[in-house]
Amino acid sequence: DVKVTQSSRYLVKRTGEKVFLECVQDMDHENMFWYRQDPGLGLRLIYFSYDVKMKEKGDIPEGYSVSREKKERFSLILESASTNQTSMYLCASSRAGGQFGIQYFGAGTRLSVL
Amino acid sequence: AQSVTQPDIHITVSEGASLELRCNYSYGATPYLFWYVQSPGQGLQLLLKYFSGDTLVQGIKGFEAEFKRSQSSFNLRKPSVHWSDAAEYFCAVGNNAGNMLTFGGGTRLMVKP
Numbered sequence: 126d127v128k129v130t131q132s133s134r135y136l137v138k139r140t141g142e143k144v145f146l147e148c149v150q151d152m153d154h155e156n157m158f159w160y161r162q163d164p165g166l167g168l169r170l171i172y173f174s175y176d177v178k179m180k181e182k183g184d185i186p187e188g189y190s191v192s193r194e195k196k197e198r199f200s201l202i203l204e205s206a207s208t209n210q211t212s213m214y215l216c217a218s219s220r221a222g223g224q225f226g227i228q229y230f231g232a233g234t235r236l237s238v239l
Numbered sequence: 240a241q242s243v244t245q246p247d248i249h250i251t252v253s254e255g256a257s258l259e260l261r262c263n264y265s266y267g268a269t270p271y272l273f274w275y276v277q278s279p280g281q282g283l284q285l286l287l288k289y290f291s292g293d294t295l296v297q298g299i300k301g302f303e304a305e306f307k308r309s310q311s312s313f314n315l316r317k318p319s320v321h322w323s324d325a326a327e328y329f330c331a332v333g334n335n336a337g338n339m340l341t342f343g344g345g346t347r348l349m350v351k352p
Contacts, residue, residue, distance in 0.1 A: 129282070156338055165248060167329060167342040168283075175338060215282060221338070227273075228340060230282035 129231040148216030155221035157199035243343035262330030271333035
């Protein structure tokens with residue numbers, strides 16, 4: 126089974142702090158994704174990476190950056206956390222080609238910014 | 240741009256009753272369609288997918304969905320709901336490049352005993 130692991134289930138940070146959310150997948154997937162989940166809005170894509178050191182902006186990249194130094198690891202960075210970034214963050218991975226579009230998700234990190 | 244609408248934010252059904260969750264999509268080409276389920280405190284799990292062929296697709300946990308091109312719909316159904324089906328359900332459409340999903344806002348299902 127594919128396993129996508131997010132390093133923290135819950136995080137509490139203060140406004141202005143730099144925040145790192147880590148995600149690791151164990152299936153050698155090329156694609157990795159960071160989503161933000163808010164009630165009534167579903168999942169919105171923040172950033173997407175299709176290879177090491179490669180990234181593309183999603184629908185809501187403002188206030189976020191990402192890093193992918195190794196194929197299995199994809200980090201989301203909040204340079205200066207703000208209260209409107211309080212949310213659930215979900216990481217996902219998928220294989221490029223074949224099994225089109227099937228994304229496998231981590232359990233999520235619930236971030237509170239005070 | 241592609242989009243997905245799930246008109247029902249909350250649905251409550253009695254255990255043993257049938258279920259239909261609605262999903263409407265907007266996409267210029269043949270869509271790739273998905274239903275995911277999120278149990279409380281969990282990530283999303285794929286229930287079923289439609290890529291092509293038979294418009295009625297079967298998934299896990301006894302769910303099925305029917306693709307209707309004329310109505311731009313991909314509704315999820317289950318003939319008899321179990322209490323363990325209480326969760327949030329997301330419909331999604333994939334792009335032609337095969338690398339991006341657009342999700343609907345989700346439908347939260349509650350099951351009454």
